Amino acid sequence: MRQSKLFLNTMRENPADAEIASHQLMVRAGLIRQLTAGVYTFLPLGYRVLTKIEAIVESEMDAIGAQEVLLPAVQPEELWVQSGRSETYGPDMFRLADRHDRRMVLGPTHEEVVTSLINNEVNSYRQLPLTLYQIQTKFRDEVRPRGGLLRVREFRMKDAYSFHTSLESLDETYRDMHDAYCKIFERLGILYRAVEADSGAIGGTGGSHEFMVLSDAGEDTVAGCTHCDYSANLEKAVATPLAKADATNTPRATVVPTPGTKTIADLCQVLSVPASSIIKVVVYMADGQAVGVCLRGDHEVNEAKLKAVLDVTNLRLASADEVLARAGKRVGFVGPNAPIRIVFDRDVMSVADGVAAMAGEDEHIIHVVPGRDFELKETVDIRNVVEGDACPRCGEALAFYNGIEVGHIFKLGTRYTDAFDTTYLDEKGESCRITMGCYGLGTSRVLAAIVEQSHDEKGIIWPLSVAPYQVHIVLVSVKDEAQVKASESLYHRLLAAGVEVLFDDRDERPGVKFNDADLIGLPVRVTVGNKIKDGQVELKDRKTGEVQVLSVEEAFGAVLGMVK
Template sequence: MKVRNLVSKRFKETPADCQIASQALMMRGGYIKPVGNGIFTLFPITKRITAKIENIIRQEMNRIDGQEVLFPVTMPADMWRKSGRYDSIGSELLRFKDRSGGDMVLGMTHEEASVQLMTDVADSYTQYPFMIYQIQTKFRDEPRCRGGLIRVREFTMKDAYSFHTSQEDLEQYYMRCYEAYNRIYARCGVPEVVAVASDSGMMGGKVSHEYMLLTDVGEDTIVLCHDCDYRANMEAAPCLLNNEPGEIAPLEKVDTPNVKTIEDLCAFLKIKPQQTCKAVMYQRNVDDSFVIVFVRGDLDVNETKLRNYLKAEVHPAVVTEDSGIHAGFTGPMGLPEGTTVVYDSSLKGIEWLATGACEEDKHYIGFNIARDIGEVEYVDVAKAFDGGICPVCGKPSIYTSRGIEVGNIFQLGTKYTESMDMTYVDQDGSLKHPIMGCYGIGVGRLAASVCEAHHDDYGPVWPMSIAPWHVQICSLRADQPEVIEMSQKLYDALTARGVEVLWDDRSVSAGVMFSDADLFGVPLRVVVSPKGLQNGTIEIATRDKSMKELVPVNEAEDFVVRFVEDALAKLECKL
């Protein structure tokens, strides 16, 4: 491919509204073009990258006995009604009617389609286990699109579904997928991706992992341990801590005029936030009934944990005058009837607390839950925090980091096969529901994440395995016949040996040519110039600037081929 013929346009300046480096560089480099909010067209350079990622994914899925299928993007709503997700999923699921008035959905995931496909097909235990997968367009009406391809509404995803006759068999296959994912990310050039325990969310199931690229621009918060290999998404990490019980004292109501925040209360009473009981107020989406969470004053509520405990969606409360709730002075005693009260585990064992008195400008001090309320259920609904106790090694060595989710795997159980009545005849003649696993990777997001992990101020630094081309030839002074002749000879020879070459033979300045080459991010750059040819050499350098050599003209071809082969071999790929 010649740069002059490449369908794309590069820009000197970063377009407006670019939030992270990968988005800015992919917009400047002619990789993507916005069509609508969270919807992009991919230029050829990006399509080459994603095609290579898809090829690596296919190889690894086939390696663990996956069979590729293709589900429809559009599905009848009845399929999703059977699973219960047509009503349980919010506006992220795009619902519409076809010309005959039938309810339809655009697929954001394909659990229902996989079960529908295999119902009446896998009807005997002798056909199990098996895994089917696809690489397909999906649509999720994401409310928070950001970062170019990092968070979008329309995207390409590899999703796989395994079917089993026992939990033990699922767990064994789950680990095969776990390791296959590690190989995929290593081969794509981002071995720094880590697997973390996660919350299964709308997917269902009890065991799940997310694969995270640790980066400061990530949207997800990851909980890690300095002293062991514990890793979990904030949504799934327990909040463990050692409480100071405090000295038991009589319950006393005190005046606290205009003291509505924990910070104000601590300053007013000259106490620590750890000595306070904070009220965080929500309402159930279904009926607006109040849910009040009481948590230690220095901690925050993990809303995912809360939703999982309540088995209901909630939103921040809107407190009105007739609600009977005194915002800023809310405590466990004196709440309106019908209020759901949740006590976080962080309060357990504390014998002296300051908390709201459910009266304007009043607080209690000396509050003791066991004495003043009685026996309550403590639930872990708080966010883990830096310095918290690790659930694995037991040390106060928890810390948090940011990450981009680039894949996920779930043990789904029988959630979908039961609801959609998929059965097989077991060895003893009984009908049973298969047990499922689910495994997803966002292709475009992975490409953008690699760019986020490997770039400099001038452009991406693509790994050889997924780079749009292996080598870029830069012909300086393309008006010189000897430069064009040597460039053409190299281009033809390398292409014949399977090396993918991008050739820039435009009559532009070296500055423009090298600036564009930086944006292309091709791993190896071959510079053919009049001065070099006069000295019998060709300059060969890596995009990451780790190597630059003047190679004799007659050795350049073999040098390039060896370099490309070695780089691919390190990533377990072949030329």
């Protein structure tokens, strides 16, 4: 492609609304343009990368026997009412009425549509297992679109759905998908971790993994072992329980006045103790019931774990009035002996000499020993892990990473097939429920994640597998006949050899051309400049910055070696 013909405007300055590198660079390098909040156009360079990402995804889906379909974007709302997700999605879904006033939604995902399809099309065990997938534009009315392509209202996604006669069959496809995702991310040249995840609103209880691209711009926190390959998102991460404290020498519990201590920090200061010595109780309203969660002052409640333990749908912090009314104390003075149901984090037992609000208002008790001074009825893992916690697999320290979620796979079980009464007839002619899995991968988000992970201060550094073009020929001066002749010849020879070449044949200053080339970030650059009078060109590796001065013939061979 001749750059003089390419629809491309690069920009020197970062756009005002772009805070993260991928957003800045994708706009500056002319990959995308915003039409309206969270809705983007893919320009030619951006579309080429997207196409390459999606082709890699397609080839790995095909390789595990998934069959490609295209499901509709416009969907009857009644399907979402039937599954119960019309309510849970709420305003996050674009909704519309057609000209006959039938209520429709724009699909953010396709569990409902595909399950209703299977309902009509599958009736025998002989048709199972079956995996369908599609790559499609999806819609989600995000409250605050941000981060360029990371959180948008219209995006590209691969979504797959599998259908089974047994959990074993689901496990098999789930493993195939997991491995296919690993291959995809390896081919895309990105650093990622497959992390254990919570199933969240999509439902299903059979397990789930998120695929996280490690990046400071990521909105998700991943807890990963510094030694083994254990990774989980913060909602799901578990640690080895802390050692139970030896409290044999702890003095007798004693009441001390602590007026005006509203926070853990206040208390630490007044009593000169670390937060890890404090035994706090946080009060929640769980489906209308007050429930206290007792844990160490330096630990935080993990609401996903709490929700699972309590098996409730609606969970929120209790208001100050509710705390007073239900637990009989003001916020900050509810203790492990409060007259409500209390769930204890197992690591409360690591406190040897603690402080707890078990006395009156504006008082705390010091030298508290769990189990000695109060009873622990329900002891469970209910907290977020913290950095330094011991890995549940190998015992080494966990560390936190920021991650961009680019894929999520779920064992759904019968979450949707129950809602749609989706059955098959088994070998004996008996009607059985179909078991289901689903597997998402955000292809436009992957594009952003690649840029986020692979750039420097000058611009993007494309992995070869998805670079919009493989090679950038930069003709330094269009007024120098020898340079023109050599670069035109090299351009045509490389094209003939099947190499994807962007040829900067523009009448621009060399500085402009080099800056654009760095910004666009093609893997290999051949600069045809003054050295051509000695028959030489410069070959530059965008990633390493390494420059070689070679004859045109050597450069031709070296380029072929680098891109094949």
